[in-house]
Amino acid sequence: MIVQDDLLAPEVVRDPYTYFARLREVDPVHWNERWGGWLITRYDDVVRAFRDPERLSSDRMAHFVRELSSYDRERLSILIRYFSRWLVFTDPPYHTRVRMLVNKAFTPTSVERLRPRVRQIVNGLLDRVESKGRMAFIREFAFHLPVIVISEYMGVPPEDREQVKEWSDETSRIFFIRADDPERRERSQAGLIKLLEYFEPLIHDRKRNPRDDLISALVQAEERGDLLSHDELLATCTVLLFAGHETTTNLLANGLLALLQHRDQWELLRQNPALVRSAVEELLRYDGPVKATFRWAKVDVEVEGKTIRAGDRMLLVLASANRDPAKFTNPDDLDIMRNPNPHVAFGHGIHICLGAPLARVEAQEAFAALAERLPNVQLSDQELRYHPTLVSRALEELYVEW
């Protein structure tokens, strides 16, 4: 064994970058026996994989179902039915059709219109904590911002936000492969059913009373008949809601941690607010919210001289590609002026994160306001702990004071 294969070992969860740097150097296309798949850790290989959807599938549910007993297939049938229609887990032509339907709502131009409202929400959250002199950054800030923004954009009423967020978190359990959650498939389906039951009447309401929100726009696509079926509409509502939550929270928390651990960069941002755009790109690269994403080979594929067999699964390690010295100068340095910065924190190719432009606006507004309003913020004395998951880079909490 070239490196130990436990991807959820405490030291790997705490510092995945050192672990993946070694792998990238000694075995960039690595068969991980314990996980049962290939780890792809070089930038060029990761990008090439992203650009090859014809040979590398994103159809996670097809592979999930294959490994289930017929009893489990029956028991988890709702989960399978809707997750197999989630954009992230689908291939063309389905993916192309639905992506093109929702893309318009998430283009940089469309989400730019939300910026003033995002700024207002950010300032409202800071108003609540500013005089306290300290906060639990995730619980009091980073958790709320994306929930409020995506809920308002979709058309989920404020009074339902917290409940919907809870169901969305339950639903997500199945994806954040954890060492400590044996019931995650059942809980995931239970959460999903709650979300489906929630969206059904909301969709009916928007059929009668269309508004200027995302659900209304999707309903119109469904009503045009051939564009979106009812199941597809429901699946898309749930995936947009879910995807708008946790990843942005983690971007904000990881980003603030990185800035406060590199005080010179925090000061640089503070003195040059116009750097916030390139700063956000660098925070995405340096310690982004998603460590890795999956693909399945449809046919035999050669990568770095190794043969990945049809049916094998691959982990495209974004956290490693973004630190590859073959692509980035001084990759382990945080440099908020880095330009260009072709990181793959949002993926690449046809599955490039739909919500990336929105996440960018949220993060830009959050860090701009933090730097302006809490210039002396610093890390509180604490032991940083990360959730033990394969896919997400998620702090349990981040305590700061000023």
Next chain:
Amino acid sequence: MGRRLRIRIDYDRCVGSSICVLTAPKVFALNAEGQSSVLDPEGEPEERILEAAEGCPMMAIVVEDAHTGERLFPR
């Protein structure tokens, strides 16, 4: 025919989402590297080309009036 357009792809930004290709297939195509390239700047109406540029999640497409140099997207 409308005015002539100059279309540029910012290759530091382009991630090969294919959205421009799907929106205006006679104008854009993916090259061998999987990034967008301009096949024919007159292949589709201006409206469709601007829709393709606006649809790009990376703002990697710049559209200008070829004659006056006026920037049409991003504004």
